[in-house]
Amino acid sequence: xxxxxxxPKFRILKIxxxxxxxxxxxxxxxxxxxxRQDPGMGLKLIYYSVGAGITDKGEVPNGYNVSRSTTEDxxxxxxxAAPSQTSVYFCASSLPARVSGNTIYFGEGSxxxxx
Amino acid sequence: AQKVTQAQTEISVVEKEDVTLDCxxxxxxxTYYLFWYKQPPSGELVFLIRRNSFDEQNEISxxxxxxxxxxxxxxxxxxxxxxxxxxxxxxxxPPKSTASKLTFGTGTxxxxxx
Numbered sequence: 001x002x003x004x005x006x007x008p009k010f011r012i013l014k015i016x017x018x019x020x021x022x023x024x025x026x027x028x029x030x031x032x033x034x035x036r037q038d039p040g041m042g043l044k045l046i047y048y049s050v051g052a053g054i055t056d057k058g059e060v061p062n063g064y065n066v067s068r069s070t071t072e073d074x075x076x077x078x079x080x081a082a083p084s085q086t087s088v089y090f091c092a093s094s095l096p097a098r099v100s101g102n103t104i105y106f107g108e109g110s111x112x113x114x115x
Numbered sequence: 116a117q118k119v120t121q122a123q124t125e126i127s128v129v130e131k132e133d134v135t136l137d138c139x140x141x142x143x144x145x146t147y148y149l150f151w152y153k154q155p156p157s158g159e160l161v162f163l164i165r166r167n168s169f170d171e172q173n174e175i176s177x178x179x180x181x182x183x184x185x186x187x188x189x190x191x192x193x194x195x196x197x198x199x200x201x202x203x204x205x206x207x208x209p210p211k212s213t214a215s216k217l218t219f220g221t222g223t224x225x226x227x228x229x
Contacts (some may be wrong), residue, residue: 035219043219045161059218070180090160103150106160 005042006091006101006107013081013114019110021076023109033058033104034066036087043090050096061110073090081114088112119209119220127226128197135221136192138207144168147169147210149183149190154222164189168210197227 004025013019025032030051035043035058039052045058064084065077074093078085091107119140128134140149149164164174166183174181178195194201204222 040221042221045218088158092160103165104160105162106152108159111158 003020004091004093004105004107006089008110009108010111011113013078013112014087015081015083016113018077018079019081020037020078021089021091021112023072023076023107024072025075025093026072027093028071029036029093030071031096032068032091033094034074034076035092036060036085036089037090037109038087039049046076046089053095058087078112081102082115086112086114102109119185120206121207121220121223123223124221125226126223127228130199130227130229131192131196134196134197134225134227135219136194136205136207136225138190138192140188140190140207140210142188142210144210149210150208151181151192151201152206152208152219153203154206155200160206163205194225197225199227199229201225202227 006023033048034046036046037043044060046060046064047055047058047066049055052068053069055066055068068074070098087110092104094104119138122139123137126134129189147168149166153161153163158204164181167190171185172185182191190207202225204224208219
């Protein structure tokens with residue numbers, strides 16, 4: 001029952017540091033997503049991927065990079081951490097709409113604080 | 116563009132009260148899906164329901180029920196006999212016809228007290 005697994009769950013970064021949020025799913029889903037959720041706000045899409053080797057920008061991609069070398073993994077990289085990137089990050093995955101009707105499975109979230 | 120409006124930012128009810136969370140959507144698609152998700156205080160997002168635009172029947176799952184009306188572009192969510200464990204932020208996701216770029220609004224925070 002692993003589903004979507006994110007690590008780390010909590011992290012404190014200093015301004016200018018880099019880090020990678022790991023995300024892996026074991027459901028053989030084609031689509032994967034990264035969202036961020038700021039306090040009291042909705043979710044904003046950072047990047048998404050429709051399959052291995054394919055990534056695309058969402059609403060708020062600046063300051064982030066992603067890669068999708070395998071179906072299972074979709075890491076999110078912060079190169080130069082800034083206080084504005086303090087947020088909760090959610091990784092998610094789904095099958096194509098024709099199969100799943102857009103049901104998205106979320107990880108448990110990663111709390112990131114940049115100081 | 117597809118969007119949803121959850122006009123209720125926060126709702127506070129006493130346990131055992133019924134509560135309805137409103138969701139009004141906009142779309143130009145003729146075929147689409149609508150979703151509700153729950154985010155409890157622990158933070159994870161929990162899928163609640165997916166509704167196909169072809170199916171306007173109301174759905175009931177235990178204390179939860181959903182009223183989908185295409186005529187008013189609404190997909191409202193009712194919790195009957197609310198419980199403290201229902202306290203969460205509830206997101207209605209904008210209608211989508213494809214799996215990419217699923218976005219969410221600001222949600223409605225529900226607080227159920229004793």
